[in-house]
Amino acid sequence: MLSAKTAAYSAPMQPLPPRPLMLAPMVELSHRPLRELIESFGGCDRYYTEMTSAAGYLANSPYDRFFVDSEPRPERTAVQFYGAEVEPIAAAAARLLGERTAAGSCLGGLDANFGCSAPLIEKAGGGVSWMKDADRSARLIAALKTAAPGVPVSAKLRLGYEASEAALIAFCRALEAAGADYIVVHPRLKHEKFRRSGHWEFVAAVSTAVGIPVIGNGDIRDAGGYRTVMERYGATGAMLGREAVRRPWIFSLIRGKEANPAFGMSVAIEETGLRMIALIRELLPSPLHISRARRFFFYYCDNLSFGHHLRWSIQNADGLDEVERLFRAYFDEVPSDRVRLER
Ligand SMILES: Cc1cc2nc3c(=O)[nH]c(=O)nc-3n(C[C@H](O)[C@H](O)[C@H](O)COP(=O)(O)O)c2cc1C
Known part of the structure; x- marks a missing residue:
């Protein structure tokens, strides 16, 4: 008989629940200890690991097994790889899936980082610089789908280099056509870092333009912000980053307030x-x-x-x-x- 853990791992990947709540990928923050802490308060619907260099992972970088660790909920944790070329990222995905399968575990998702604006990453052709070329980005999504059959593939992006609704929609449609299961949009331009508030009207435009789920991300701090992302901007769900570090119980608080606004x-x-x-x-x-x-x-x-x-x-x-x-x-x-x- 399968142990309870193995049975959970071999369960089919679950589709996103309605109005999903997700933990964002954050370097040095989205690690197993944070997920364990969030789980102890009731958890969230999808976790993301911090971004990991695909090339580094293929070269057996010493700490990468901690960066791609998806416990305690591997079936709902997406691993985010970054890099500048399609092939190493797809190869890293295939190797990770192989390792998970051999260990009797699973891979809950793969994410392509199209949003990182850190100069070192962007100048090397990774992160947001993918947004310069929709066709190449779509090839990466297709390569990930082929490298890891059955594993949900998402893309996390910013708005790119300039505010163009048409370009953003064309980019997201290309990802959708390539097989992306959903898209996460942090609606700030490359150079905006965390300045100003997000341009949420772009989330609304993408949500209308594509048929796959669109998750809104950026400055969501409470149940009101969560609801606004969906009800005003048409997103399917929300991803929280810094607020989940400030308050690892935030997902449970939001869920409690969904059920009863007076919840505390x-x-x-x-x-x-x-x-x-x-x-x-x-x-x-x-x-x-x-x-x-x-x-x-x-x-x-x-x-x-x-x-x-x-x-x-x-x-x-x-x-x-x-x-x-x-x-x-x-x-x-x-x-x-x-x-x-x-x-
Ligand atoms: C310290 C830190 C590290 C981050 N690392 C990543 C990363 O590895 N991959 C990524 O796609 N985004 C990364 N981000 C961006 C977050 O995923 C998220 O898009 C951003 O923080 C906005 O969400 P928030 O306002 O809820 O924090 C990072 C953000 C912070 C603050």
Whole structure:
């Protein structure tokens, strides 16, 4: 008889549920410890790993197995690869699927990164620079579908280099024709980074123009923002990034409010932060500990009344033990921050 875990892995890939909620791919943040933490509050519908270099993965980069780790929910976790050429990305996808199959696990999704605007990636021909060439991007999607039969393939994009609704629609239609299962749109231009608010009218335009689901992403922080993305801009669902690091319980809070607008939950802020430190210690290799803790607490300290000082102390801490000491000491001084009612 199959164990419960194997049975879950061998279950067919589930289609997206209605109004899906997703965790965004974020370098140094979208790792297994964050997914474990989110799961402990009830989880979300799709997780994304942080972007991983396809070429690095094929060359057996030392930490890549942590970057592509899809536990604890491999059946609903998409692995995001980046690169500048079709072939290595497709080869990485085929190899990953082969490894998962051999291990009796599964691959919940593959994502093509067409959105990263970090200069190093963009100048090398990866991330958003794919958006210069719709045909080539469509070839990548088709190659991923062939390399990993049966695995959902998505593309995550920005608006590209200039605000052109026609160009964006042509790009998304090309991805759809190539077999993309859904598209995630972060409606900012390449050079806008996180400045200004998103140009959400572009999400509305793409949602009308393609037949596959379109997921909206960018600055969604609460149940109201989640509803707006779908009800005003026609998206199928929403992807949250930074807010899910600030508040790993956000997906459960949104789901609770969908069922009952008066829903609230009591959150143990100190305990949750300590749990994250323990998960980093347990699940990631020690050379990654301090960078991951710094990144996480950069956002998580927003939950604290006087988090500014702690945030900067943690950015200068030299190890995870020091982060834990600083974090515990904060609550000795401000015990009233230990638990918070979230509404
Ligand atoms: C620290 C950080 C790292 C990111 N890394 C990635 C990445 O690896 N791949 C990607 O497609 N987007 C990446 N992004 C962009 C996010 O996925 C998302 O599109 C963006 O943060 C907007 O969503 P938000 O406002 O909900 O955070 C990153 C964002 C941040 C803040």
